Amino acid sequence: MKNLMRLNILLFTFTLSAVACAQAPNGYYDDAEGLEGYELKTALKNIINGHTVLSYGSLSDYYIQMDKDLYYENDQSVLDIYSEKPNGPDSYNYGFGNGDRCGNYSGEGDCWNKEHIFPQGFFNEQLPMRTDLHQVLPTDGYVNGRRSNYPFGKVGSATWTSTNGSKVGSCSTPGHSGTCFEPIDEFKGDIARIMFYFATRYENEVTSNSWDNPNGDNNNPLNGTNDQVYEDWFVDMMLQWHHEDPVSEKEIFRNNKIYQIQHNRNPFVDNPQWVDAIWGDGMNVSDLNSKTKVDLYPNPVKSVLNLKSASIIEKIEIYNISGAKVQTGKPNSNDVEINVGHLANGTYILKMTIDGKVSTEKFLKK
Incomplete structure (x- = not known):
């Protein structure tokens, strides 16, 4: 210089x-110290297992504690990852009151509802997955509907784009063909760490007969195992998003609030390096040392x-x-x-x- x-x-x-x-x-x-790979993942599952199960109706009232926009416009509105514009004014804002909650909607900006980052249809709306605050976020109802149960991935040709740039369209992520949903870069890491949390917290449940057969729906990213949990292409995509979008203050704040409410944590917000220690491409502790990650x-x-x-x-x-x-x-x-x-x-x-x-x-x- x-x-x-x-x-x-x-x-x-x-x-x-x-x-x-x-x-x-x-x-x-403490019980996860010194472990790696799927042994680490199971130890973390045992730590975060058995959280307080909430009612579905109560979630909306908890969002006011953890999902205010304190980071971008700082206007106390609902921080919606599908509509938030990190570098400018949002096209619309929601309050937390009943007047802005869906109901019916006909277009983007009408109201907000609850978005299951891992689609609830794949686990047939069962508890505790359906009301786990770590993976259920407030988002615009219309954008939530457009996301449907499509997997997250890189959109090649968009058929629809939200006002903040989230896209639905043909998937260009290697290893997957079909439609996928791509959020904006600002929140890709957030979503990846939620998906890794889900794979850890519910590693015993993901192969249950009461869940949808992952081979029966091209949109379902599960691979039918309890260890890796997701298909190869999806793990690669989530790893990329995790690395490109590091943990934010918003995630840390939300993780701490959820711990106060349902009494478990997302370990990959607390310790981001554990993502690679579990799912990285052959990466273990010695690899981390040699790559000075x-x-x-x-x-x-x-x-x-x-x-x-x-x-x-x-x-x-x-x-x-x-x-x-x-x-x-x-x-x-x-x-x-x-x-x-x-x-x-x-x-x-x-x-x-x-x-x-x-x-x-x-x-x-x-």
């Missing part, structure tokens, strides 16, 4: 923690940026978009919390030295 302007160097604040987000209660994930979240960030690496992060430097170094530190830890609340809003480059190798990541301060 040329002509770097010297700014005041601010020291990092960092802490060591047993969990990446330092949000889960102490000891919550780092999870960085939330991104965008308001105050505290979390770093999680299987290897020791020796040195960190932050540069603003003009190329000036604005912060530095030597945490010598693989669990790092960085206080960036004092930085001005904008885009920054994080430069990390890990096992003597330099890696860079971009993050947005909001």
Whole structure:
């Protein structure tokens, strides 16, 4: 970088923690320590199993605690991943009162209802899946209807597009033919971590005779097993979305609220590296060490940026978009919390030295 302007160097604040987000209660994930692969997945299932089962009618009243738009327009409206425009004003907004809940609808913007990220038809509307807050979100009723029970994937040719850019159309994701639904990039990681949660929480149920036969419907992404749970193409797609869209503050906030209500957590929001430890392409702990993989979240960030690496992060430097170094530190830890609340809003480059190798990541301060 040329002509770097010297700014005041601010020291990092960092802490060591047993969990990446330092949000889960102490000891919550103890039984998963040191595990990987499907053994890790089963251990996590046993930890998050047996949550408090809610009534379907009660979900709408809980959304006001966890799904307010505090991150984009900050207008306290319903944060709907199918209509939210991260970079501009939304085409419409909903309140949480009965007046904005569906009812009937004839087009986008009429009302909101409950969207099952894993379609409830595939598990025949059974409990506790039907009322699990981790996978049931408030979304526009019409867009929810257009999504139908189509699997998530990359849309090649769109037949319909929502006002925020979510699309329905022919699937271009390798390994799948047919129609799929593609949300905008801002929420792809959210959906992937919900789907991985679902595969973990319900690993014993997904092969039940009371669920739809996954081979009987091209839209059903299940592969008929309790371990991988999803078909290869779908796992690849979700892994890609998980990597491209890291954990956000919205997800962390929602995860904590759900824990207060139904008393279980999404482990892949708390510990994003566990997705690769379970479903990664042959990836295990030794692979993580050799690839110096780092999870960085939330991104965008308001105050505290979390770093999680299987290897020791020796040195960190932050540069603003003009190329000036604005912060530095030597945490010598693989669990790092960085206080960036004092930085001005904008885009920054994080430069990390890990096992003597330099890696860079971009993050947005909001």
